[in-house]
Amino acid sequence: MSRTSGNARDCDYLCKIIIVGDKGAGKSCLVQRHVNEEFQALGPLPIIGVDFKIKTLVLEEKVIEIQLWDTEYPHAGRLWVGFYRGAKGALVVYDVTNEKSFQNVTTWLKNIENYVDTDDIKLILVGTKIDDVHRRVVSRKDGELLAKQLDISFIETSAKNNINVDEVFNNIIHSAVNTGIINKKLQTQIIPPISKEKDSTCSSYSCSIILLSNSTSKHKLYPCNMTSTDVFKVVTFNILAPCYFRSLKSITSGVNFHDAKTHELESGNPEMYRKRFDLMINMIKTDEKPTDHNNLFSADVFCLQEFWFTDEIVHIFENGLMKGNNAYDHSFYMRRPFPKKDGLACFVRSSEKLKVISHKGIDFRDVGERVAQLLHIQIKDGEQNIIIVNTHLTFPHTKFDENILRMQQIKSITNAVDEYIKETKIDPIVMVTGDLNTSTHTKKDLTLEHLEKEGYTSSYKKLHGNHSFISHFNHNNETVGADYIFYRNGLHSSTNVSDVYVYPKQITDKEWVGEEKVSTHWMSDHRPLVASFDIAQ
Structure with missing residues (x-):
């Protein structure tokens, strides 16, 4: 799997990935590290809602446009159906230094199940901030046990030290492609092609969308x-x-x-x-x-x-x-x-x-x-x-x-x-x-x-x-x-x-x-x- 530049070639597939979890769980830092290859300790955003970023990947000679939807809402009840619509992958994120964020995983997962057919979406449980060993309260064993009970994949990460971040996103894309979840040509885009006569190309940009x-x-x-x-x-x-x-x-x-x-x-x-x-x-x-x-x-x-x-x-x-x-x-x-x-x-x-x-x-x-x-x-x-x-x-x-x-x-x-x-x-x-x-x-x-x-x-x-x-x-x-x-x-x-x-x-x-x-x-x-x-x- 390799990254492409914004004007490399036409997009073959579209994959929408949503990132959910309690506020402060480290969702935005994961996305920032993966898309921009940098770590920023992000504070609360003055403009709230859903942070939306796009990147392109090449997998088995196919160009895939990845849409990453990262919510800033504090709990699942604030999100509307439009956030979940069309998602092919979901990262359910918790902070290993925050017991409550771990307990709320099942609530976030239930909300996904209310709006998306779980047979049509790849789910991964993601523990964050494993670099903060002195404040850790949720063990790796706890995460593995919960993932087994939920019958979903599991991984621990550190955006600060760049541990397993790319692996999370690569894993979910591979799984979505291999299971046929994203087997359709890209029909519509968030931002349409400038001209219908010209070939549409994927682009790398970010914007905030509610x-x-x-x-x-x-x-x-x-x-x-x-x-x-x-x-x-x-x-x-x-x-x-x-x-x-x-x-x-x-x-x-x-x-x-x-x-x-x-x-x-x-x-x-x-x-x-x-x-x-x-x-x-x-x-x-x-x-x-x-x-x-x-x-x-x-x-x-x-x-x-x-x-x-x-x-x-x-x-x-x-x-x-x-x-x-x-x-x-x-x-x-x-x-x-x-x-x-x-x-x-x-x-x-x-x-x-x-x-x-x-x-x-x-x-x-x-x-x-x-x-x-x-x-x-x-x-x-x-x-x-x-x-x-x-x-x-x-x-x-x-x-x-x-x-x-x-x-x-x-x-x-x-x-x-x-x-x-x-x-x-x-x-x-x-x-x-x-x-x-x-x-x-x-x-x-x-x-x-x-x-x-x-x-x-x-x-x-x-x-x-x-x-x-x-x-x-x-x-x-x-x-x-x-x-x-x-x-x-x-x-x-x-x-x-x-x-x-x-x-x-x-x-x-x-x-x-x-x-x-x-x-x-x-x-x-x-x-x-x-x-x-x-x-x-």
Whole structure:
């Protein structure tokens, strides 16, 4: 088995390996040692979720693309099905100096069994940090006995002293190939080939991903909006999670959504939310002509908020948006901290001129329990970088401290963006999109003020001169402009917003409030905000 360079040859096979175990068990150090051939005593990551790395190996004259998925979540209950989906190998890791991490091995293994057919995945029990002999509390014999009881392979390692690290990964790849687990040609990639006409090649890179699901359907790919004029189109839309007590009755009657006497619990009525989401997707896809720039479905990036994380809802949207003509190629997800059931989703359409580089999740770690997604895209054959942030900030009630909390949340976003730019050494155009829940009770909104101080421009304000548009009819019967698409140019890269509107264009703000036609069509108390940008040549 040998390593290949990024441009050596075509990939023959794809193998996804997940690394699970308690926080601090040494998972990231194993991956770092194997991929980068170095040891770093890694501390807690400020951006959490799943660290994702790719490398290529040659085995028996076959090039295999290895995807290594390393979770930073503290326990198995925080992981979602997308982390396990498609895995062909799993390293169940414990720290030999931490008895509890050893005891939790069976919990991690049970979680794998809940989502993956164990006949279709190779499992290895891995003990780490054997170099720390003075603090060791779990003996080799204990590990061997547990592995025998679980009927899986076992090995002990030290990332610090580079003991058995490569052997772990080589072992799991050999086993997966020899047992026929990875006997299919690579059909889809995390990052698609730059051109369908060119030979796709494996690459060596790393990025952080929270949840990623590639469409496996063989749909026809149409060019996205990146035409000769380089128009880049973004849509943001709060689709209303069923777990927040919305219902068709509440929406069409305009009543207070939190009044138990006047609403139905939609999350307990599947037929209700199925109908609502089906109508929503049908409206999005009304006109699937890829040349129609006034259509929502022509957007290059579609950002959703209040995305409810159940397998059924994920299936509805992936089946609706990632199949058929002009379908989206990638879906990225970020769930809010447990026990919240909703979060964020981004759908991206790649092409010859647009490819996804990385996706990071940002957890604000505050009482608002809100999160954000950071998506890095390249266009124009890699000449232009674009960062898109999708978020949903804390709702503005009547307390001033929530205005401050939202400002702190948006600061976390702008800081994360600046850190990512510094880390990757790029000069990107940055777009901050989503439901910012700006204040309606204060004259000065700190969130908008901070963005403007950081050099961000509201796309709507740029073309229309103010923020007085209505995109949200909230449960307090207020009509507000809660949804935004901000942008900031780089030092040497720039864009101009060419069009921005609240969809559909033909319905004015005044007509929208309480209008049954729109409520029936969209089934949400938000309207989509659409912005098109001309990327400078």
